Amino acid sequence: MHLRDNRFEQELLKVQRHREYRKKIISNYQPLHRELYTMHAVNFFVPSFLKAINDNTKESLRSIMIEPSPGVYTFEMLQPHFCELLLSEVENFERWVHETKFRIMRPNTMNKYGAVLDDFGLETMLDKLMEDFICPISRVFFPEVGGSTLDSHHGFVVEYGMDRDVDLGFHVDDSEVTLNVCLGKQFSGGELFFRGIRCDNHVHSGTEQEEILDYSHVPGRAVLHRGRHRHGARATTSGRRVNLLLWCRSSVFRELKKYQKEFSSWCGECQREKKERQLLAVGATKLELLNRLQKSTS
Numbered sequence: 001m002h003l004r005d006n007r008f009e010q011e012l013l014k015v016q017r018h019r020e021y022r023k024k025i026i027s028n029y030q031p032l033h034r035e036l037y038t039m040h041a042v043n044f045f046v047p048s049f050l051k052a053i054n055d056n057t058k059e060s061l062r063s064i065m066i067e068p069s070p071g072v073y074t075f076e077m078l079q080p081h082f083c084e085l086l087l088s089e090v091e092n093f094e095r096w097v098h099e100t101k102f103r104i105m106r107p108n109t110m111n112k113y114g115a116v117l118d119d120f121g122l123e124t125m126l127d128k129l130m131e132d133f134i135c136p137i138s139r140v141f142f143p144e145v146g147g148s149t150l151d152s153h154h155g156f157v158v159e160y161g162m163d164r165d166v167d168l169g170f171h172v173d174d175s176e177v178t179l180n181v182c183l184g185k186q187f188s189g190g191e192l193f194f195r196g197i198r199c200d201n202h203v204h205s206g207t208e209q210e211e212i213l214d215y216s217h218v219p220g221r222a223v224l225h226r227g228r229h230r231h232g233a234r235a236t237t238s239g240r241r242v243n244l245l246l247w248c249r250s251s252v253f254r255e256l257k258k259y260q261k262e263f264s265s266w267c268g269e270c271q272r273e274k275k276e277r278q279l280l281a282v283g284a285t286k287l288e289l290l291n292r293l294q295k296s297t298s
């Protein structure tokens, strides 16, 4: 068997196993707040957010946004009541996990706590959230990384506190666009820090002064950024912080990226290198012209 076939088989097996895992949870876990499992926009979102999405113009979306650093957008999004319900649903799920001793998968390798919302029945609702409420925004603000063609997601909550994860290391997300909304509860610390957008080749390169941003989470308030925007979360020093994360992906963008390797217009370092090459080229042309002028006048 070819290596490629083998890898394909393994991938298929993984998908099948995950499907079984999900089925097992969903057929055994009893949701506490059924109203969370289908999209009820009026109950979920604050009126300013709903209006901007309904108007669906660049201006209306801009009007609810703050952009504290290029490429990081924050806006009021979730109603306090929705945050409370989701927090209580997650607690209920965790109680069930504890009581049944079900071995759950964590959201990713960086977290010891937290839960994948897609795994216990919230996938359809989160798909709608991405399609109808995030895509209209990312289409306008992140078109160069597939913001208009988001077609799959990974939805989860992260939990920080003294008896949970404390902080989150510097990383990039496996997403084109990431939505991060604070659900509560009461906490201090836990700031998000950003350090500029980078492609695979430049992910470890230095940071420019203007790329540095520290953002303090506010319950109900969303942060939207490119997955390739380098970031991390500082220690939550007291209380408990829970955030909803939606890593949104575009298969179209991922396919296109394979054929467009040498220059990523969205990477800060690629842009700087391009500018430097242009400056060098301009300098060389000037020198050449000067040489010719000198020759013709001597």
Ligand SMILES: O=C(O)CCC(=O)C(=O)O
Binding pocket: 158, 168, 173, 180, 192, 231, 232, 233, 243, 245
């Ligand atoms: O804790 C946070 O707010 C950041 C979480 C995050 O960046 C992630 O899970 O990818």
Ligand SMILES: [Fe+2]
Binding pocket: 171, 172, 173, 178, 231
């Ligand atoms: Fe992240």
